[in-house]
Amino acid sequence: MELPLTQHIVPGRKPLSLKEYEKVGGYQSVRKILKAMTPVEVQTLVKDSNLKGRGGAGFNTGLKWSFVPMGPEAATPKYLVANADEMEPGTFKDRLLLEGNPHQLIEGMIVAAYAIQATISYVFLRWAYKLAAQEITQAIQEAQEAGYLGENILGSGFSLEMHLHTGVGRYMCGEETALLNALEGKRANPRAKPPFPQVSGLYGKPTIVNNVETLCNLPHIVNNGAEWFKGLSQSPDSGTKLFGVSGRVKKPGCWELPIGTTIREILEEYAGGMQDGYLFKGLLPGGASTDFLVEEHLDLPMDYGSIQSAGSRMGTGTMIILDDQTCPVGFVHNLQHFFAQESCGFCTPCREGLPWVEKILLAIDRGEGKPEHLLTLDFHTKYLGPGNTFCALAPGAMEPLQSALKYFREDFERHIHEHHCPWSKVWQPSI
């Protein structure tokens, strides 16, 4: 099995230095595109490879690039931003790439920047990834000294500067337009689209924001071609993907696997199955902002289309497992607490709706729920949908809630009727 993204990552070992990375074929893609490919050819190649954004939305990367104005008339400077603000609960795939092989990211960023003719690039890094910050800083310096970054890269006439920016820890910054606002030093509120960042992004200039994993795929696509990339996968979606599992499994972790590997295979073969004494109850397939899947979905292949048809999203591909000894209401409450806290406060439904939901879930969890609370939760799941709120944060927050209400409604009702949490061994006093 070919594992291009993680082939040079050995857990516990320092990442490859520039020299070592070059020895195993690093930066070949940069040499190749600068020498033999036009920016539009790179865009077409990536479009043909059907690489989909790995940040969660799953939009064709080459297509996303194609909306950037090209040619001498286009506004300058253009920007490329690597979204390394991995804040999705239960998600730790980009961290592996950042800490394991920072040069791979830099190489991918040079390819992407060349494709859209960006001259300034940023790595927007989650504040808590201290080790990654160190590694990237060092890698950028090495790449600069070796002439892969800076003015006139490898004598090609193409220039690219790269900066590391560490965020201050807002989930909102994972949303690309909020990330851009934060990068400009403004509040991390999202922006209305249109205009899309491709037209008016960072400082009002054409900008592409790509996820770390997406960018890391680029050198391999350039080196091996679109067909090779498609061939990596067992599904209509191309390539490999980092899948992760957390929860009460025997071996929680993160693995690079072909897209289309079934949930059951990931869960049982790689994560080692449930811990002894715990039964599987449900899972969030791609981070906290995706709908629950249950037993009946375990044989689904992890690809964008299959998961979507089951009513959820592949998201970041990192699963959170709910077991039978964890209260689903408490589980969802914990998620809603996170989302309510991370709401930027810009639009009404998210700012006011999520804390309300959180309070209701807490009340239910404490046995103080009322039957009408479920109705209130229902209208939130209905009206905090995409388009009704300003960005995708609240709709994302509603996904685990609406599916929990669907699959685990009895558990919610038991809380309300029995006036206490059935999972709680200790009676809790009222608030």
Next chain:
Amino acid sequence: MATIYIDNKPYDVTAGKNLLEACLTLGLDVPYFCYHPAMGSIGACRQCAVKVYRDENDTKGKLFMSCMEQVRDGMRVSVADMEAKEFRAHVIGWLMTNHPHDCAVCDEGGSCHLQDMTVMTGHNYRQYSFEKRTYRNQYLGPFLNHEMNRCIQCYRCVRYYKDYAGGKDLDVFAAHNHLYFGRHEDGVLESEFSGNLAEVCPTGVFTDKTLKQHYTRKWDLTTAPSICHHCSLGCNTIAGERYGTLRNITNRYNGEVNGYFLCDRGRFGYEHVNSLSRIRKPLVRSQLPEATDKYLALKAAASAVKAGRVIGIGSPRASLESNYVLRTLVGEDNFHHGVSDMDHDLTDLALRILREGAARTPSLREVEMADAVFILGEDLTNTAPMLALAVRQAVRQKPLLEQVSEANIPVWQDAAVRELVQTEKGPLFSATFTETKLDELATQTYFASPEAIARLGYAVAHNICLDCPPVEGLKKEEKKLAGQIADALLAAKNPLIISGTHCGNERVLKAAANIADALCARERAAGIVLTVPECNSMGLAMLGGHKLESGLEAVLNGYADTVIILENDLYRRAGEATVTNFFKACKQVIVLDHLHNRTTETAGILLPAGPFSESDGTLINNEGRAQRFYQVHPTAEDIQESWRWLSELGTIVAHDEISQWHGYDDILRAIVIELPAFRGIEAVAPTSEFRIAGQKIPRASHRFSGRTSILANVNVSEPKPPEDPDSPLSYTMEGYRGQPPSSMIPFFWAPGWNSNQATNKYQQEVGGHLKGGDPGVRLIEPSGTGEFSTAVPQNFLPLEDHLFMLPLYHTFGSEELSIYSPPIMERAPEPYVALNAADAMRLKLEDGQTLHFTIAGQNYDLPVKTSPHIPSGTAGLPIGLPPVPFAELPAWAILNRNLKWKKQPQTTF
């Protein structure tokens, strides 16, 4: 135009607008919060959701925020859709989770957009049963209250304050449902336009602190359309009264003039009307104490007029009608302008430039559309604040016209527009002798003496058109700057030149005129705005009259012995000794005014005039726009409009013309007949006989409460409502309920719209002109008959032991009446003299130390404030700021070097 289908009915709407604007323009009730016509859309509140369908076969549709959707031809929309309605009700439900429901004790109650929208969406019952979040409120200065618990986080306040008005000390802090809108710490809001927050805020977070001192619900106010009397721009206001005191000033939308906003001087300066210094009884000083009767006073005045040789001194803060009646009473030859001779000459010059020049003077709305601006010698924020606010919008024009339209972003999509534009600004050049708040927006600033500013102006004009005289001896960088300004003005679609009388130099005005005319000669659609000293300075200049100096001389020479002074404190117009000598020489001094001042103290006969809220009249603004203001409430018999006092006086002395007049309409008619310059003024507002369906227009809303009980302790029978003989407005709630003509809107109200957002219903198009046209008639159009001025001045030369004292203006402090308003007084600076930093060092003076100097025999001891910009050899003296004595500036000040410098700052005289 585009045709859209709303609930299956076709409507023609303006293409390019957003769907919310289109719906509101059509008169449909779509609730909203964060959208504001002057500030566009950001899509934050999600209140204006409607259903939009892909095509006629789409039955499901999808919710969209109407403020963020551009209208498309053939678009299918439903406002009444059940799901959309339910969502909108839920938005209110969400907002209410943390709103304190304290309407009963909230100043906004009854004129609250949040209340209106809540009712409109049908959200009735609270479902939220948990704790609400609470905040600590801030002290924001004397103008505004802060009550954050009521906040619905619509972002309007920061968008207005920071983005629109350029303020720096209000922002949004924290996140999620703990957003906080306020200052970084307690303190006075710095912006001169902060009061608009009270109107921009859709609920009771920011409310008028002056109103709170004498609080009344909007529905219990008696209101009348008024015109701001505190500068020359003539912003439209609504003045509200209850129980004989003026309670507040709010904005009266005029699409051509002030739009949605007012400056803080205009909004909070009204309390001179309620001042303890008001003159409430007539007085004949020789017959004190009993002669405080109206008819005795009139009789005394009449015999003085009959017996004496009378001159009249008019006033730029009195109405055109009052000045005209005085002029008629004393005769054209004996009518003098009650302004300093310099103001007289400069205002005359400004009028001549507007009349004879080639360039048109734009309205404030047109100023906002200018895409290149050159300011000569005016500190606009302090001399004509709303013009500064308009210039702030004008610098956005060039990027809006170029970048934004190129990127195909609709101008109303505010956040996206600002993101794209970033800090890009259109050309603004500012040449002043002191730092101004607009400097931060300027492409280039030029700080120099008025002479040097004029020279730069002449050079710019010469660069534009070679027919203008060249300027010799310019420095290299000045030549370069002149070229740069000329290029920017020539490259613009709507170049604008702004100058005015406030720097006290006629050459600056002439240079400004040259530039505007030069641009016209090069066939550019150039505009010229000239500010003038006071609210009716332009009207007075158009009326004509002699200088004050000649009036004073007439008495001193014995040509006259009696003077009638109209609403004027001569101690603010001429030197102390001169005025005192003048009064000594007068046999009889008759003064009409509404506040006690040093002039009224000398009056032998004092007649209490009604201030703006107790008078009807016409003002002519700097643009030459005649606008009517109306009396707000009936006054005690002893207080009446100056023109009524003077008419009665004229009738008693059997003046040929005046005794023929039987009221306001007759005076207006006489003005038009006698003075062709004022033709058109009769069309400013309907005559007093105007009725709609046989009814008058009520000043009080139909929601007015407690009328019958007001005097119930005296008599349970309801008294007859007072009559207003001068206008078609009634003083009570009786009258026509529909919309009156635009010139006489006493309040904005529509069913379901109790807040000022009801303005929507009075506009042809949301944010556009009022139905029936914006009020006011422009009396001046340029003839293009003037010639280029060739009076290029010599450069300024400093004098040993002298400082050339220049006038410095303050939004809060320089204007005569507003300073009687306690909150304005609180914001006024302490007296000081501004000194060039290098000069201060040469004079061995530090900030706060006292400078002793003499201007025209008047001694001044003032603490020094150093400035890096005020030119060397000059200094700045605050104008009009009590208690700094009057000086006609600019003038040479002699330094009293033999006095020892004092260490401590001294602020008293």
